[in-house]
Amino acid sequence: xxxxxxxxxxxxxxxxxxxxxxxxxxxxxxxxxxxxxxxxxxxxxxxxxxxxxxxxxxxxxxxxxxxxxxxxxxxxxxxxxxxxxxxxxxxxxxxxxxxxxxxxxxxxxxxxxxxxxxxxxxxxxxxxxxxxxxxxxxxxxxxxxxxxxxxxxxxxxxxxxxxxxxxxxxxxxxxxxxxxxxxxxxxxxxxxxxxxxxxxxxxxxxxxxxxxxxxxxxxxxxxxxxxxxxxxxxxxxxxxxxxxxxxxxxxxxx
Amino acid sequence: xxxxxxxxxxxxxxxxxxxxxxxxxxxxxxxxxxxxxxxxxxxxxxxxxxxxxxxxxxxxxxxxxxxxxxxxxxxxxxxxxxxxxxxxxxxxxxxxxxxxxxxxxxxxxxxxxxxxxxxxxxxxxxxxxxxxxxxxxxxxxxxxxxxxxxxxxxxxxxxxxxxxxxxxxxxxxxxxxxxxxxxxxxxxxxxxxxxxxxxxxxxxxxxxxxxxxxxxxxxxxxxxxxxxxxxxxxxxxxxxxxxxxxxxxxxxxx
Numbered sequence: 001x002x003x004x005x006x007x008x009x010x011x012x013x014x015x016x017x018x019x020x021x022x023x024x025x026x027x028x029x030x031x032x033x034x035x036x037x038x039x040x041x042x043x044x045x046x047x048x049x050x051x052x053x054x055x056x057x058x059x060x061x062x063x064x065x066x067x068x069x070x071x072x073x074x075x076x077x078x079x080x081x082x083x084x085x086x087x088x089x090x091x092x093x094x095x096x097x098x099x100x101x102x103x104x105x106x107x108x109x110x111x112x113x114x115x116x117x118x119x120x121x122x123x124x125x126x127x128x129x130x131x132x133x134x135x136x137x138x139x140x141x142x143x144x145x146x147x148x149x150x151x152x153x154x155x156x157x158x159x160x161x162x163x164x165x166x167x168x169x170x171x172x173x174x175x176x177x178x179x180x181x182x183x184x185x186x187x188x189x190x191x192x193x194x195x196x197x198x199x200x201x202x203x204x205x206x207x208x209x210x211x212x213x214x215x216x217x218x219x220x221x222x223x224x225x226x227x228x229x230x231x232x233x234x235x236x237x238x239x240x241x242x243x244x245x246x247x248x249x250x251x252x253x254x
Numbered sequence: 255x256x257x258x259x260x261x262x263x264x265x266x267x268x269x270x271x272x273x274x275x276x277x278x279x280x281x282x283x284x285x286x287x288x289x290x291x292x293x294x295x296x297x298x299x300x301x302x303x304x305x306x307x308x309x310x311x312x313x314x315x316x317x318x319x320x321x322x323x324x325x326x327x328x329x330x331x332x333x334x335x336x337x338x339x340x341x342x343x344x345x346x347x348x349x350x351x352x353x354x355x356x357x358x359x360x361x362x363x364x365x366x367x368x369x370x371x372x373x374x375x376x377x378x379x380x381x382x383x384x385x386x387x388x389x390x391x392x393x394x395x396x397x398x399x400x401x402x403x404x405x406x407x408x409x410x411x412x413x414x415x416x417x418x419x420x421x422x423x424x425x426x427x428x429x430x431x432x433x434x435x436x437x438x439x440x441x442x443x444x445x446x447x448x449x450x451x452x453x454x455x456x457x458x459x460x461x462x463x464x465x466x467x468x469x470x471x472x473x474x475x476x477x478x479x480x481x482x483x484x485x486x487x488x489x490x491x492x493x494x495x496x497x498x499x500x501x502x503x504x505x506x507x508x
Contacts, residue, residue, distance in 0.1 A: 067473075067476065068475070090476055090479065090480070108444055108445070108447070108448055109447060109448055109451060110448060110451055110452060110455070110466050112455060112459075112464070112466070115455070115458070117451065121447050122447055123444045123447060125444075147444075147447070149444065151440065154438065155438050155439055155440045157438070157483060158434055158435065158437065158438020158439075158440055158483075159435065159438065159440050159444060159445075160480075161434050161438075161480050161483060161484070162430075162431040162432075162434040162435045162438075162440075162442075162445060163431070163445060163448055164467055164468065164480065164493070165427045165428075165430045165431040165434065165492075165493075166427060166428055166431035166445045166448060166449050166452070167448050167449070167452045167466070167467065168465070168466065168467030168468075168469060168470070168496075168500065169427045169492075169496045170424045170427045170428070170449070170452050170453075171452055171455075171456070171461050171464055171465050171466075172461070172465065172469075172496055172499060172500050172503075173419045173420060173423045173424045173427065174419075174420055174424070174456050174461035174464075175460075175461035175462055175465065175503065176416075176419045177416040177417070177419040177420035177461075178416075178460065178461055178462070180412055180415050180416040180419065181412065181413065181416045183412065184408065184409050184411070184412020184413065184415075184416075185409055185412075186405065186409045186412055186413050186416075188416075188460075190362055190377045190379075190401075190403065190413060191362070191413075191416060191417060191420045192456075192457055193362070193363060193375050193376055193377060193401070194362055194363055194364060194417055194420060194421050195420050195421070195424070195453050195456070196453055197363060197364055197371065198364060198420070198421045198424055198425055198453070199424075199449050199450055199452070199453035201364070201366060201369070201425075202425070202428050202446075202449065203446055204369070205366075206429075206432065206442075207425050207426070207428035207429035207431075207432055208429055208432070210366070210425050210428075211422070211425050211426065211429065212364050212366075212421070212422060212425075213418055213421065213422030214418065214422075215422060215426075216422070219321075221322070222321065222344055225344065226344070226414075226415050226418065229411060229412075229415060230415070234499055234502070237495060238419075238423075238495060238496070238499060239418070239419075241491060241492060241495055242422075242423045242426055242492070245426060245488055245491075245492060246422065246426050248488070249426075249429065
C-alpha cells in the first residue's frame with residue numbers, strides 16, 4: 001500500500017484524487033488546500049487540511065498547484081521523509097527545495113472540471129533524483145496508468161512545449177473554425193467528424209504524411225480566394241502564416 | 255434504385271465508390287477516368303471508361319476531380335439528362351455549365367488512400383438548382399450517410415474555410431509538435447492521448463470554453479520561457495502569433 005498526500009485542489013488534483021481512490025493499492029493520507037471551500041470536494045472521501053503544519057507522514061507528496069508556487073511550498077516539506085514530486089510540465093525538478101527527496105510526476109493530459117477521463121490511458125512522466133524514489137514513483141504511476149515513462153527535465157520541457165502545439169493551439173484552431181462557421185451561418189457540429197478523423201489519422205501515419213489541403217498542394221488560387229473571404233484581420237494573419245508554413249514544409253514557396 | 259456515374263479516380267471517388275457499392279439501393283453505372291491505370295482500382299467491380307463520349311445515361315453524375323477542372327468537364331455533360339453535381343467545398347455550384355442540371359454533393363471529410371472511413375458518419379452537404387434535383391440528391395445522400403444537410407454556396411465556402419482551420423492547420427500543429435518531440439528526444443506517440451482528448455472535448459463544450467494553457471492564463475512567464483526554448487524561427491513565429499491570438503480572445507494583452 002502506497003500512502004499519498006495531494007497538495008492542491010485544482011483539476012489535476014481532482015482527477016488524480018479520483019484515480020487514487022479507485023485503487024486498493026493506494027491510500028490517500030490527506031489532501032491539502034489553502035481554503036476550506038476548495039477542500040469540500042475531497043472531504044467526504046479523505047482527510048483534508050488547510051494547515052500545512054499538520055501534514056501526516058506519507059510515502060509520496062504530490063504537489064499539484066500552479067507552477068509559480070511550487071518552489072515555495074516545497075520548502076514547507078523539507079522535514080518530510082516521503083518523496084516530494086510536482087506535476088508540472090515546464091518546471092525543472094530542481095525547482096523543488098534541495099532538502100526534499102525530489103521527483104516529478106507529470107500527467108500529460110488536459111484536465112477539465114467535470115470531465116471523466118480514463119486515467120489508465122494517460123501518459124505519466126516520471127523523474128526522480130534518487131534511484132529508490134524513481135522505483136517508488138514508478139510503482140505508484142503503474143498502479144494508475146498503463147503508460148508510464150521515465151522522462152528527464154529537458155525532455156519533459158520539450159514534451160510540454162509540443163503539447164502546447166498539439167493541444168492549446170489545436171483547440172484555438174477549433175475556436176477559429178467555430179467563429180468562421182458562426183459568421184457563415186453553419187453549425188460547427190458539422191466539423192466534428194472531420195476533427196475526429198484528423199486526430200485519428202496521425203496514429204496510423206505521421207502528421208507529415210497526413211497533411212492535405214490547399215497549402216500542401218501549393219494551390220495558390222484557393223489560398224488567395226480564402227484569404228480574401230476572411231474579413232477578420234487576426235484570421236487572415238493566422239491563415240497566411242500557417243499556409244506559408246505548410247507550403248514551406250513541402251518544399252514549395254507560395 | 256438510383257443510377258450513379260462517378261467522374262474521377264482520386265480519394266474522394268474511391269471512398270464514394272465503395273460506399274455506393276455497399277448499398278443495394280444504388281447502382282454504379284460507370285466510373286470515368288482519363289487514364290487506364292487509375293481506372294484499374296474500379297474495373298473489377300464496375301464498368302469503367304476513359305472516353306467521356308461513351309458515358310451511359312445515369313440519374314446522377316458526380317464530378318470528383320480537381321477544382322480547376324470542374325467547369326471544363328461539366329461542359330462535356332450538357333447533353334446528359336441526369337443531375338450533374340461536383341464534390342468541391344470551395345467551388346460555387348454555378349461553376350458548372352448552366353446547361354447542366356446543376357448540383358453539389360460535398361462530403362465534409364479528409365479522404366486518405368487506404369484508410370477505411372465510416373461513410374454513414376460523414377456530413378454530406380447538398381445544393382441543387384432545381385427542387386426535384388435537390389430531392390434526388392438528398393435521397394441519394396441519405397442512403398450513404400446519416401448526416402445530410404442542405405447548404406448553399408456561401409455556407410459551403412465558409413464550411414470549407416473552417417475545415418482548413420480544423421483539419422489542415424490542426425494537422426500542421428501536430429506536425430510541429432512532432433518536430434519538437436524529435437528535437438527533444440521524446441516519442442510523439444506520448445501525445446496521442448492528449449490529441450484525442452482535445453478533439454473529444456469540443457463535443458461537450460465550445461472550443462472557447464475548452465481552451466487551456468499559458469496563453470489562456472496570460473502566463474507571460476511560461477510564454478517567454480517557451481519562446482526562448484524554441485530555436486526554429488518558424489516555430490517561434492507560430493508560437494508567438496497563436497499565443498497572442500489566444501490571449502486576445504480572452505480579453506488580455508501579452
